[in-house]
Every structure is written in structure tokens, then in C-alpha cells.
Amino acid sequence: GAVVSQHPSRVICKSGTSVKIECRSLDFQATTMFWYRQFPKQSLMLMATSNEGSKATYEQGVEKDKFLINHASLTLSTLTVTSAHPEDSSFYICSASGTNYNSPLHFGNGTRLTVT
Amino acid sequence: AQTVTQSQPEMSVQEAETVTLSCTYDTSESNYYLFWYKQPPSRQMILVIRQEAYKQQNATENRFSVNFQKAAKSFSLKISDSQLGDTAMYFCAFMSGYNFNKFYFGSGTKLNVKP
Numbered sequence: 001g002a003v004v005s006q007h008p009s010r011v012i013c014k015s016g017t018s019v020k021i022e023c024r025s026l027d028f029q030a031t032t033m034f035w036y037r038q039f040p041k042q043s044l045m046l047m048a049t050s051n052e053g054s055k056a057t058y059e060q061g062v063e064k065d066k067f068l069i070n071h072a073s074l075t076l077s078t079l080t081v082t083s084a085h086p087e088d089s090s091f092y093i094c095s096a097s098g099t100n101y102n103s104p105l106h107f108g109n110g111t112r113l114t115v116t
Numbered sequence: 117a118q119t120v121t122q123s124q125p126e127m128s129v130q131e132a133e134t135v136t137l138s139c140t141y142d143t144s145e146s147n148y149y150l151f152w153y154k155q156p157p158s159r160q161m162i163l164v165i166r167q168e169a170y171k172q173q174n175a176t177e178n179r180f181s182v183n184f185q186k187a188a189k190s191f192s193l194k195i196s197d198s199q200l201g202d203t204a205m206y207f208c209a210f211m212s213g214y215n216f217n218k219f220y221f222g223s224g225t226k227l228n229v230k231p
Contacts, residue, residue, distance in 0.1 A: 041226075
């Protein structure tokens with residue numbers, strides 16, 4: 001089945017620094033990738049939709065200058081949390097879709113970000 | 117806008133018993149897809165079952181089946197012969213047939229399978 005690799009799985013950083021999270025589709029081409037944020041015991045909240053070769057579409061309330069998304073190829077999307085603050089600490093999950101509109105989302109294993 | 121509602125924050129079931137998780141949704145679209153995802157403690161999202169809205173027949177995957185009531189906009193998940201490994205968060209999700217792969221998730225139901 002389709003595999004999505006997300007890296008790193010855990011990261012701890014200091015306030016004010018930036019952190020980059022990678023999401024790769026390993027055995028298929030993903031025209032669209034999605035970034036979610038999940039707080040403890042809560043659902044996945046869609047942050048942005050990333051399309052290869054174009055600007056990401058952010059959901060309402062998500063700061064695009066804080067959460068930079070780049071989707072430079074059909075197999076890689078990155079999320080950079082800039083000038084991280086403790087309130088950015090969360091679980092971030094990426095997902096990818098194939099070119100078949102019937103294909104469901106394939107999720108990465110998530111990244112636990114802790115900002116100290 | 118689409119909304120997905122899971123009214124049961126947490127449920128428990130004895131091993132080998134059957135449990136049903138509820139999900140309702142609201143949409144004005146006629147072409148859409150519904151999914152149940154499982155998120156165990158590892159946090160990995162795992163697809164459990166999917167249903168196309170245009171299909172009247174309820175989807176079934178081994179011990180997992182759904183009761184899809186399109187008119188009532190209800191999409192419940194039945195787990196038969198519950199196993200300890202079924203312990204997880206379960207999320208109901210809606211995907212538009214017109215804006216595919218943009219998912220809307222419910223708030224989740226924590227299922228505890230007791231030995």
C-alpha cells in the first residue's frame with residue numbers, strides 16, 4: 001500500500017527557533033498533501049492544503065507566515081514552524097493523496113513538536 | 117460547509133462483544149465519501165472502512181461494518197468480536213466528491229476494549 005514517511009517523529013526546540021517537518025510519499029506521487037494539527041485528545045484540524053508547484057491554501061485562522069509550507073515536488077512537502085513558541089507545541093500530521101480521486105488519504109506517522 | 121459529529125467521546129466494550137460507534141454529518145452535496153479511521157496510541161492514522169454515498173449497500177471489512185443511512189445522514193461503525201487491539205480513537209470523516217481528499221473529521225470516540 002501507499003506509504004507516507006514523516007520526519008522527524010519527535011523534535012524539541014527552543015522558543016524563537018524554526019523547525020522543519022518533512023512529509024514524503026515513498027511509492028506514489030502525491031499531487032496534494034495536507035497538514036493537520038492535533039491537540040491532546042482532540043480531532044485533527046486541517047491547517048493547510050499543499051499542491052505541488054503552487055502556493056498552499058491555508059485554513060481560516062492559520063498564520064501562513066508562521067507555518068510555511070513548500071511542496072516542491074510530487075513526493076515531498078515540508079512544513080516549517082517559524083519562530084516557534086510554546087503554544088505551537090502539538091502533534092502535526094501530514095497526509096497525501098494520489099492522482100486517483102477515489103484514493104483515500106495516506107497519513108504520515110506524525111511529528112510531536114515540543115517548544116521549550 | 118460540511119460538519120461531522122461524533123456524540124460519544126468515549127465507549128467501552130468487553131472483548132469478543134459487539135460495539136457500535138455513531139457518526140452523523142451535514143452536507144448539501146450528493147456526491148461524497150465517508151470513512152472511519154482508527155488512531156491507536158502510536159498516533160498512526162489507519163483507514164478502517166470507507167463508503168461511497170452513491171452505493172446503497174453498506175460497506176464491510178472483516179469484523180467492521182457500517183450502517184449508512186443517507187437520508188438521515190448517519191454513518192455508524194459496528195465492530196464485531198471486539199479485540200484488545202481495537203482499543204483506539206476512532207474518527208469519522210467526510211470527503212466531498214467535488215473537492216476530493218479534503219477531509220472533515222469528527223471529534224473522535226475513544227474506544228476501550230476490556231479483557
